[in-house]
Amino acid sequence: MFDINGKTAVVTGGTSGIGLATAKAFLEKGGKVVIAGRNEKRGADALAELKKVSPNVEFKQTDTSDPEQVKALIAFAVEKFGSLDIMYNNAGIGDGAPVDKMEDEAFQKLISINLTGVFYGIKYAAQEMEREGHGGAIVSTSSIEGTVGDPNLPSYNAAKGGVNMLTQSAALALAKYGIRVNTVNPGYIYTGMVNEQTLGKEGIDYLVSLHPLGHLGQPEDIAHGVVFLVENEFTTGTHLYIDGGYTAQ
Template sequence: MELAGKVAIVTGGASGIGFATAKAFLDKGAKVVIGDYNEEGGQQAEQQLKESSDEVAFVSVDVSREESVEKMVSATVERFGRVDIIVNNAGIGEFSVTHELTYEDYHKVIAVNQDGVFFGAKHAIKKMLEHGEGGAIVNTSSILGSVGEGGAFAYNASKGAVNLMTKSLALQYAEHKIRVNAVAPGYVETGLVNRETLGELYDVVIARHPVGRIGQPEEIAHAIVFLVENEFVTGTTIMVDGGYTTQ
């Protein structure tokens, strides 16, 4: 898919992988809507990206609520006329002792990480079917959708579900030229994952990656761009993990 002139939504686009992806799309000539729960961060991201392109807009969204996601998609069509791409990237983490995990805390992770993918795909696909020219969906999974992590029960469950949701959607909509893939990052340097926030655990996390470091948001964004551009790839989850899951 040629990105120039296409319209993309990136949820969780105010920071980290989402922001890097939005920038990568803009650099390729796409029009981008940043969807994020963080209004201040989203507005700041919009202003920063407008330094290189006017074809970007921020829309506040809570991906765990269907009506909010539907409004985001509708706002995208109102602004840019269509939807060609959605990156369901918004997500939250969790680390807890499972037998002490409350249903409310468990379901919060599921609602954002899993339901958010469902809502985003559902409403973007509706718009893609309307214009009849196909489209591309990329879901942000995780290495923890394929391997277990003690204390990440809800997160493991949500990301494992994303991998199979990706396959199911790819099969269902291939005949409509809508491709669905996922990217599964290893640990990535962001505002939440860095030496300052992790302290002594930072070196432990690095040691789990055979390449000897954690990833950068731009490296994940590069994989997402590949999944959108390559029209012979659908139903797959690409590991971008520094060798983490080869062990």
């Protein structure tokens, strides 16, 4: 088993929701964590919350659609904690419109963060892990929407489907270095973006109805899955669906 204790993890999109819950899980396992996000205020708030769990955590403001910022993020983690052992590419945005109604710029913006940003995270984390020579674990957040089409999510479907296949390609290329590459594929998770305030009670009830277990997931459900993918040393190139039965239908 890959022991998280003493290892360094970078978590993009780590200032709220799934990323924040996963950063906390890494810290509880004895890891050292750098969380990244675009919003400095939210980052400061998340950092203060995580410092209550462990002092071994830092925040770095980062736009993952910019390769130079991703490189700087990884260099920051190595400078602060001495290595890079775990990369969790979790940053992402949402947008919705049918393909014939979606604006070109909206499509490109989502792809730049949800797919190209994951590419940068995998690429530059792998280069650092190869340099250090002790393997590592890379996990990216995909989605049920990488497998199941939605008429109102063409850019999101395309990005998450791309993350799935990018992960399989990277897993094959990086296995010889002892670097494992996987995705976690959540169903709908109750977060700051998916709740009664953002979608209304009817919207939440509808999403609940899509999941055979009869409720939405919690960020901690996904965090546990990410920890499993990091710790299990015989798992690479796979997609872990944590979706309340959504894709079993």
